[in-house]
Structure formats: C-alpha cells, structure tokens
Amino acid sequence: MAERLYREIGQKIRLEIEKSALKVGDKLPTERVYAELFGVSRTLVREAFIMLEIEDLIEVRKGSGSYLKNTLASQVSLPEISDVGPFEMLQARQVLESAIAAQAAISITKADIQQLQETLELEGAELNSVEKANSADREFHLLIAKATQNTLLVDTATRLWEMRDSNPMWNQLHARIKDSSYHGQWIDDHKDILMQLKKRxxxxxxxxxxxxxxxxxxxxxxxxxxxxxxxxGYIFAQPNQG
Known part of the structure; x- marks a missing residue:
C-alpha cells in the first residue's frame, strides 16, 4: 500500500526541522508556510502536524502555533498509528453516511423512528458526560444505518465508526472539544436529520x-x-447539492 500523503509531508517536516537551527521550545513555521513549500493543501499539513504531535515531536498551542517539543533523536515512534487521517475519514463519512440516510428515509419503520427519538433524548440528557454523549451519538448514526434494512450498509457504517474510535489522530483532534455547546449544535443537527426521516x-x-x-x-x-x-476552509467546503 502506498504511504499516505500526510505521512510523506510529516517526514518532509522532520527533514526541514533537522536541517534548521530549531531548538526545543522554538516555534515552527506555520501550516501555510509548509503548504506552500511542499505544494500541498493545508489540510494535509494539518494532519501531518497531528501525527507529529502524537509522536511527541511537536506541541500544538491553539492560537499560538506549533513548537518543537523534543529532538528527533528522542521522538517516540508509533508504527501502529492508523493510516487514515481524521479529515480524510470525515470526508468518507460525509459521502457514505449521507447516502445511507437517504436510503433510510425510504425504508424506515415506526419502530426505527421511536428508537432514534429515544436515543436523541438520551444524547441531550448526557451533554455533561463527553463519553456518554459520544456513545449516544454513535448509536444514533448506527440506528440510521439499521433503518436501511441492509446488512452491508450497517456493516459499512459500523466499520467507519470502529475506525474513528480506534484512530489515535482522530482522538487527539476530538479531545480538543471541551465546550458542550458543540455537542448541543450537533444534537440540533440530529433533530433535523430525524425530521427528514419522519417525512420520508x-x-x-x-x-x-x-x-x-x-x-x-x-x-x-x-x-x-x-x-x-x-x-x-474552502478545501472541504460543502459542494452545491443541486
């Protein structure tokens, strides 16, 4: 399997660090600088930064920048890190789960709708517990897949969530969500989805x-x-659905 592009970018950033006079505690060039240097999108550079953060080479400070945390010699090697970047994963989910929701609207039953409503209520009640809210979030999405009455689509959706939950890059990124208002917004999104499913x-x-x-x-x-x-952010901007 060919190496993921963000891994290649991460290796190039390591080489740039090695060639530079950067010392531990020094600030790295910005994502935009690396994107222009390597001729790639900032999304790829960002995924490379997340990988390097997990490997304990750099420290990312929101609103400040990224700083060299350790020398290359002391960097932690993580060969088991997932090959899938978090934004690549979200893009795949967006394509596949949108199609699954459309199919569910055709085949959904009253029992399915009742289960979704109960899960949505549970999700709203668990906003103060990130773990429980995330569990209810997952259940809501998988119930929609089950409403398609298609076991292959259920297996596909389940696999996507298993990849998400076991992905260290996703977990590193998702851990930055500390404000429950974000979960509140996503519950409103779930309400909109459920309304469309009820309308078939x-x-x-x-x-x-x-x-x-x-x-x-x-x-x-x-x-x-x-x-x-x-x-x-237009890199992954929502296309015109027509």
Missing part, C-alpha cells in the same frame, strides 16, 4: 446528514487551526 424525504435526509458532518468538520478545522483565523 430521501433528498432531505441526505442533505441534513451532509450538513451535519460538514458542521462537525468545520468545528474540528476551527479547533485545530493554530495559524491565522482565515484558514482556507
């Missing part, structure tokens, strides 16, 4: 799920941006 609107359910995962993505973009606030 295929296009409405697809759009509501797409927008929900777009909101999650943009939140994580914002929370992981250490550079200027005018980050080029």
């Amino acid at each position: 609107s295929e296009s409405g359910a697809r759009q509501a799920m797409w927008q929900h995962l777009e909101n999650v993505k943009q939140t994580l973009f914002s929370l992981s941006d250490t550079d200027a606030p005018d980050f080029d």
